[in-house]
Amino acid sequence: MRWSRLHVPTLRDDPAEAESAGHRLLLRAGHIRPLHAGHYSLLPLAVRVRAKIIRIVREELARIGGQEVLLPALHPAEVWRRSGRWDRLGPELFRLRDRRDAELALGASHEEAAAAVARELGSYKQLPQRWYQVRTAFRDEPRPKGGLLRVREFTLADAYSFDLDQAGLEESVAAFRDACARIFERLGVPVIPVAASAGTAGGPDATGFVCLTDAGENVIVRSPGCGYAADADAAASRVPEVEDGPGLPAPEPFDTPGVRTIEDLARDHGAPADRQIKTLVYAVDDRLTLVLLRGDHALNERKLLDATGAATLRPAEPEEIRAALGALPGSLGAVGVTDLRVIADEALRGRRAMFTGANVDDVHLRGVDVERDIAVGSWADLRQVAAGEPCPRCGEPLLAERAVEVGRAARLGDRYARALGAEVLDRDGKRVPLLMGGCGIGIERAMAAAVEVHHDERGIVWPPSIAPFHAVVVVAQAGDADVAEAGEEIYRALLDAGVDAVIDDRPDRAGVKFRDAELTGIPFRITVGRRGLAEGTVELTHRAGGATEKLPRSDAAARVAALLT
Template identity: 65%
Template sequence: MRWSELYVPTLREDPADADAASHRLLLRAGYVRQLMAGHYSLLPLAVRVRAKIMDIVREEMNRAGGQEFVLPVMHPAEIWQKSGRWDVMGEEMFRLKDRRGADLALGMTHEEIFTTLATELRSYRQLPQVWYQFQTKFRDEPRPKSGLIRVREFTMKDAYSFDLDEAGLDAAFDRQHAAYARIFARIGIPAIPVQASSGSMGGSSSVEFMCPSDAGEDLIVTCPDCDYAANVEKAGSALAAIEDAAGPAAPEPFDTPGVRTIDDLDREYGFSARQQVKTLVYVLDEQLTLVLLRGDHALVEQKLIDATGANRIRPATPEEIVAALGARPGSLGAVGVTDLPVIADEALRGRRSMATGANTDGVHLRGVDVDRDIAPARWADLREVTAGEPCPQCGAALGVVRTVEIGHIFKLGRKYTEPLGVSVLAPGGERVAPVMGCYGIGIERALACAVESHHDDRGIVWPVAIAPFEVAVVTLGKDEAVARAGEELYARLRRERVDAVLDDRAERPGVKFSDVELVGIPYRITVGARGLAAGTVELTDRATGTSTEVALADVVGRVRELVLGTVAGTGAETGAE
């Protein structure tokens, strides 16, 4: 490809509204353009990178026994209603009606559709199966942001495994886990596998692959001394037990005029946050519910969903709270409440001499024994783990890292096969529902996270395996001999199957160099009159910034060694397992 024929609309200044490094650089370097919030056009350079990422993913899916499908993006409501997710997905699902008035959805994900195809499986002899696709997905994100990281329209590689039993699912899950590790290593993304919530996908367990980035919206908890790692939605810690002094035989009310917060009660009346029971009021599937935590702990809503199985949750409104409890937020508590469900965080178990609201404005209770005076109907881990708390496995101080989710694998079990009527003949002659796994990678998000992980103040620094071009041949000046040498080098590189671009533009050297650096091409060969006279060219490594003089006759072989060596170093083995 010749740069003079490429469409690469680079920008000299950072876009004002770009809030992430990848967003800023992909716009500046001419990879993407925004159509509207959450919807992006991929320009030619981005299409080249995307294709290389997809090739790597496809190779590893095939290596893990996958077969590629392409399924419709528009789905009939009936299938989602059978699985029970038509209502669960809520406002994030794009819904529409056709001219006959039938309800349809734009696919957020394809569990139901792949499972419908699996109804044609007849016997255990056809198992296991691993099916995958690359398909456009749609999610009506309320807050699209950070360029390609959080969008409303994107390409997903989603794969699904079907096995006879849980042992088969475990093996399939492990193969996919290993495949994901190879994929992200080859792409060049530092992916951290962590325990995660399955959320609306359902199933018994899941693992997320997370890329550290300030642009992320997910927090993960990691241990420096062992392999413990979990999304904050799933993470736990080994909190030290607190020994409370014995309290009174019953809670004692005391006036607290003007107290509205945990800090107010601490500052004015000497009850530290660790001595307080914080009462939150949520609506879980239309049921008003009291949620109790220690005063210094924050609720993780996903943990509340996972603990209760609720499909829809929201904080109760002030009006709903007053109607149910007779007091406003700031004076709420669960002592004496018998007509509403109460769920408490495990950190409150066994606590005594606590303070909490009395459900009368401006009044609190002291001497509360949680087990005696409240006796929650349910205990669960609901709180958010914070940095420095002890690891649940080894006791070391945990760290918290901001990340972007780039892959997620789930053990779905029979969540979809049973309601959608999939069954196969088992070895004993009975019919059984196969167990499923689900495995997803966001392609454009992976592209963005590669940029988040590999850039500097001059632009993108692509890993060789996914760069739009592996090398740029840059000719300087108007000397015909230089132009001929550049053309010959370009042709030789192409014959050696090196993905090269020839910068043949009539631009100043500084413009050409800046564009190659901004776009992020891993290697640059500079052909100039002075070097050509000496029989040399300059070879520059974009990642290190180092330049060396290389004999013109040797440079193609040198670049080929660099490219092949770098790609091989990412673990790009091929072949079946």
Template identity: 60%
Template sequence: MRWSELYVPTLRQDPAGADAVSHRLLLRAGYIRQLMAGHYSLLPLAVRVRAKIIEVIREEMSRIGAQEFLLPTMQPAEVWQKSGRWDKIGAEMFRLTDRKGADVALGMTHEEIFATVAQELRSYRDLPQLWYQFQTKFRDEPRPKSGLIRVREFTMKDSYSFDTDEAGLDRSFDKHHDAYVRIFARLGIPAIAVEASSGIMGGSDSVEFMCPTSAGEDLVVHCACGYAANVEKATSHLAPATDGAGLDAPEPFDTPDARTIEDLVRDYGVTADRQIKTLVYVVDGQLTLVLMRGDHALVEQKLIDTLAAVAIRPAHPDEISEALGALPGSLGGVGVTELPILADLALRDRRDMTTGANRDGVHLRGVDVARDLAVGRWADLREVTAGEPCPRCEQPLEVLRTVEIGHIFKLGRRYTETLGVSVLGADGERVTPIMGSYGIGVERALAAIVETHHDDRGIVWPVAVAPFEVAIAVLGTSDEVVAEAQTLYAALRAQRVDVLLDDRAERPGVKFSDIELVGIPYRITVAARGLAEGTVEFTDRATGQTEKIPLARAVAHTTHTLRATEN
């Protein structure tokens, strides 16, 4: 390709409003342009990178025996209604009505649709099956941000496994896990595999692949021993609490100006770890008390997972006042018997604690959790923080900000049962296949690569996904320079090198800056001075190192360098 024929609208200044590094550089380097919030046009360079990412994924999917499909992205409501997710999923799903009045959705995922295809499986001999596709997904994100990292329209590689039993699912899950490790290594993404919540997908085992970046919105708890989990799933060891004997019964005391945990610490000397924080949620229509230690934060996803909740929200002040007789700031669970109470494990067997009295401006001291609170269920609900002991090795945990680039689930039989998928088993009885689901966001992976591989001059693409492997910078317009550059260009193309000839009538500084900005891994500079010596310059974008090489060896040197990056 010749740069003079290529559409690369580079920008000299950072675009306004681009918060993430990848967003800023992909805009500046002419890879993307925003159409509207959460929707981006991919320009020629981005299309080339996207195609190479897809090819890496496709190769690894083929390696584990997966077969490629392409299923519709517009889907009938009845399939989602059968699975129960039509009503479970909220505003994130784009819904519309066709001209005949039928409800349809723009697919945000394809578990149900692949299950309808699987209805034609007949025998256990047809299993296992590993199916995948690259398809556009639509999710109405409330706050799309950070360029390609959080959008409303994107390409997903989603794959699905069908097995006769749990042992088969384990094998399919492990195959995908290993394939994902290879994929992200080949893409140059430092992915961390972490324990995760399955969320609306359902199922049991769930592993996310997370890329550390300041642009991420997910927190990962990580330890050098190998323990890693999303904060929605993470646990840690807490030091045992030492409580006094406490009081024979809770004792009220006036706290007219206390509305927060910090108020009780500052004005009444009650440390946060000796307070019981009472949160009130509406869980599937039921007002529910959630008790936490005062210095701990609730992870809502843990609450959702614990209760297998469909709909959850914080209760409104009027709902709380009507049920408990007080407003937030003076709430507690002592004496509450008509509402379900869920408590975090860190409160189990605690004594001499302080909590609200369900009277505005009044708290209770001397609370014995086992004696005074009717806890119906205990669960790990708290958010793990940096420095707490690892649950495996007791070393201090680290908390990283990350972006999710892949997620694998063991779905179980939820979708095959509800959509009537069954096969004839070896014993002649009908068997319901068990499913797994495995996804990679393609454009998000593209952004994650840029988040990881860049410097102050622009993007530094790994060779495997770069839009071009080599750029030839032609300096000058003399017949000799132009002829030698074109000869070198043709020779590299003959060796199947993905090469870009920068034949623009631009100053050398402009050419060098653009090649660095768009991130082409290697640059060959052809100039009159070098040709007089029989040499060209070969520059490594990642290291910045430049060396003179004989013109006669330029093709061999380049191909040798590219092959070395593949090993």
């Protein structure tokens, strides 16, 4: 490839719209251009990176017995309704109607479509099956940001396994996890496997593969000591025991004029936050629900969604709260409430001598025994874990760090098989639903994460495995016939040695070429100039670290090839 014919529209200055280092550099280095919010055009260099990522993904999924399929991007609403995700995904799902007024959706993922194909599997003797695809997926993100980190149209490598029993499912999901670990190691993207929430696909005990970066929207907590790691939506920590004492025979009301917050009650009435019951009112699938937490704990909404299996969730409006409970936030509680669903955080189980609102403005209750006085319908881990809290395994303080999830493996169970009728005959001739596992990797997100962690003040520093080119031959004086001929000779030698190379034959100053080579992140630069040719040498510059070595002209191609092995 010749740079003079390559479309690489590099920018001298940082784009105003860039939100992170990776976003800024992919724009500046001429890899991507926005069309509109959440939709990017990939330019030639990015397409080359994308192709190399996909090649590695394909190789590793094939290594675990994966067979490549290609499922439709446009799905009938019926299959999503059967699985329950038509409502569960809500506005995140792109929906449309065809000319016959049939409802359709653009695939956000393909569990339903894969299960529909699996209906043709008839016997346990055909199992296990592991299928994967690499295709465009669509999600109507409310706030696309970070360039390729959070978009509405992207390339998803998603894989699905089909097994007869739990042992087979565990083996398939373990294979997916191992494949993900190898993929990210080969991509040069450092990841940490973390316990993850079920998410919209469902399934317990998912494993997310996250890359630590300040540009990430995920928060993970981890203990460097024992290796515990989880995203915030699945994280746990130890809650120190609290001695409550005997409490009161019954809740006792007391006036609290002007009290509106946990802090007000603690300051003005001697009610420590850890002895208060925080009462939140949510519309969970449009059903008003009281959510109870300890006063010093915060709600994690994803945990509430997972605990209730709800499709939609929103804080109730003040008028809804007043109509249901007779008071406004600040004086709310669940004592005596029997006509609304009540879900409580596990940290409140067994607590006595607690404070809470009385459902009368400016009145609270003391001496509340949670299990005696409140009709809790269900218990769940609902609280947001905070940095510094004790690790649930080793007790050491947890770290909280920002990250981006670049991949995930999960047990999906029989949810989709039952919904779509994917059954086989087992060893006893009985029809049983297939057990599914799943795995997903965002291709462009992996590309963006690589840039977030591999860059410096001069530009991108691509890992060689996914760099758009391994080497660039810079002809320092393109107008000099001898220099140009030497550059062409080295370029051809690189190609013959199996090195993915480009020659910068533009009639520009050497400084411009050096700047573009650094900005675009090509791992190795071979500079051919008059002075070096007079000595019979060329310069080989390593993009990572910037070291430069002089080599005999005839050794350059072999040296680069050796560095890539």
